[in-house]
Amino acid sequence: MKARPAFMLVGAAALTLAMGACSSSGGGTGATTPAAAPTTAAAPTAVTLTVWGPQEDQVDSTSWLPKQEAAFEAAHPEYKITWKNAVVSEGDAGKTVQQDPSAAADVYMFANDQLGTLVQAHAIGQLPPDAVAQVKQQNSDVMVTSVTGSDGNIYGVPYTANTWFLYYNSSKFTADDVKNLDSMLSKGKVAFPIDNSWYLASFYVGNGGTLFGPKGTDETAGIAFTGTQASDVTKYLTGLVKNKNFVNDANGAGLAGLQNGTIDAYFSGSWDAANVKKALGANEGAAQPPSYTLNGSPVQMKAFAGSKAVAFNPNAKNPQAAAKFAAFLGSTAAQQAHYDMRGIIPSDKSLASSASITADPVAVAQMNTVANASTLQPTVAKMGNFWDPTASFGKALLSGDITAANAADKTAAWNTALNS
Template identity: 30%
Template sequence: MRRKCLGGILAAMLACTTLAGCSQTTQNASGGETLSTENEATETETAQDDGKVSLTVWAEQANFPLLQEMIDSFEQKYAGQADFDIQLVESADADTKDNLLADVHNGADVFPLPDDQLSSMVAAGALAPVPNADEVKKANSEDSVAAASINDVLYAYPMTADNGYFLYYDKRCLSDTDVQTMDGLLAAAQAQGKKVTMDWSSGWYLYAFFGNTGMDFGVNDDGVTNHCNWNTTDGNIKGVDVEAALLSIASNPAFLNCVDTDFVAGVQNGTVAAGVSGVWNAADIKQVWGDDYGAVKLPTYTCAGQQVQMSSFTGYKMMGVNAYSEHKEWALKLADWFTNEQNQMLRLQERDQGPSNINAAASDQVKNVPAIQAVMDQAQYGKLQRVGNSYWDAMSAFGEQMATGNTNGADPQEVMDTLVDGITQSTVK
């Protein structure tokens, strides 16, 4: 759910458009075509020489080397069965839904997506169902399969079970005790002239301060609008209490509101001692902090005179296939290859990304990756992300306001009322 980053995708997609005229047409037993109208790929179809097979794969730049390694092994496995031209095109995982639905016919053939984008893409008819669903379901965790399914139909291949967030910290600067509470974390960082970062422009991260307060939030049965009482004036913790806590944190000189890329840059230049992020940054953090890289669940924070455990959104990532791919059978095989046990282990080894595959998740190597252990520890305090669209802009505006450390004289209750009105509005942007 990191912030969106578009750049040159249209031109790259046009350059990689599949060349259907170079393919041979496969005939079924009755002489009819069985090409792109079928959802299921059979070994008989793909065992023949399909001629030129051009596929575009969307991915984040940081994952290019890993995916290219998987593409190379895929082409080796199916050598002689087709003339492959598989191209990687940069696209943020958070942008997959918007990019694909903007022009599905010219979209990538294979792409990663977070689980919260699945329902919209299925509703739009953009995803090809998984043909070997039984096999994939047996290989992956029950929760990851559920996250990739709509009405018991599997629409994507589970890939990771670690799409949450937690706290990274530099053990040279912070002790195990310091990172247990936000107060201790900020005090220790300030004493050393260091920063603690978190992205308050994102409702994905900012949910952490509301999730374990006892207040109510979620998507309605229509799957579009939200219910929310974060402006409540009743209960042990009220909406204005969370607001006050956020303003207090933002006013601390050690706190820095910044996006994910700036957190990593701060680690690299030595100004940041800790930050809230996810496993996708584990390799970069480890490269800088080495054996001093620590990762733990989120801390507690002071709210209404008590310590409240910070919550999180949990989630899964998966590989989807464009229902309009001109080489859909091969695209399905490639997505399956990207997410098999072997390549989930490779993803763990090279990018410290937690597997959804049951065998890979049970490996000793998982236990030795602090980031994966941290996201697993945090998951008990998390909630699967299921929200309506109006949540995001409302939370972004609120978070940016909180990050300034003051409300310019605005009435605290009115601030919370404005937030809830935005979250629960019926108009979908």
């Protein structure tokens, strides 16, 4: 037991004398009140937390993950934590965790397209109410839905988005130009990967097409690229691919063209930021996907978006501590630090106004895309039927096999294939 300081002993003695004086006076009962037992702080609970994350976050003690672990310890003196970190990337987390959930990490980072697999393997914990409130406060509906299971429960804390947006040469296009694809095509060369399924869907979803319901989670709803709502988009695309300023972005043609000056804009994600900056320097521009003009009205393109998130393992020996740390890694402060240290663009909406974010056109473009021009990339099993038929449809647009005259029939056949 720790010895009490001398001033505490003196104070206790003085209190005893005072009480004795009171008890000897005529008004007392003769009984004395015993001094309260000294209180001591509860000993911290010993906890071991195994954490999996990408190599770049844990190179040494000054890296993001160790720094966040130290900050968590300082914020939670109720725990005495032994940390065991290991390298497992977000992309590999799902298959690694499900091999043996009971032996997997207590806390790990994952790509949201693995959520269904992790839930089925009982390898991902349902977030407690305080963490659920945090996720809903910090994130857009798309990001919240990205970590919501088919049972309606939330299982991860997003910390960044995975999506695409527009890069452009700001000496060629103004900020107003890049709001509309057709305006851009009237002024310069634009590359877009029509035969890449991940990108092509943006035209159809923008005009009301849906994949597995309005939130992308209802497998029974199927894919609905139907009627004139879809065939009108196909007709538009038959004209787009013939535009003299349109270039299909295949085999890296978009970035290569931006680098050699033959392309003025193309579509990609944050992974290309350094290459674009090197190519354009002070003329680097980035923005959310533009609208396009369909039958005289603007239609906002909507990019597929997913998330990277932090989860805790319900099989952990200390699931409460693990859940708290998962929420901590996705907190506003941790996301800001992640951006400052590694350039990981946050999903937290409140950080869109931070000085460092507003000074970064790529970060602004990604956050605006998620907020204004995105749709959840579905993770249901039947989404597997989407990719190949859509790539083939894009190739048929490029080859001229699909025309304005047969657009309705070709679109209907494509939609049938998507739901087969």
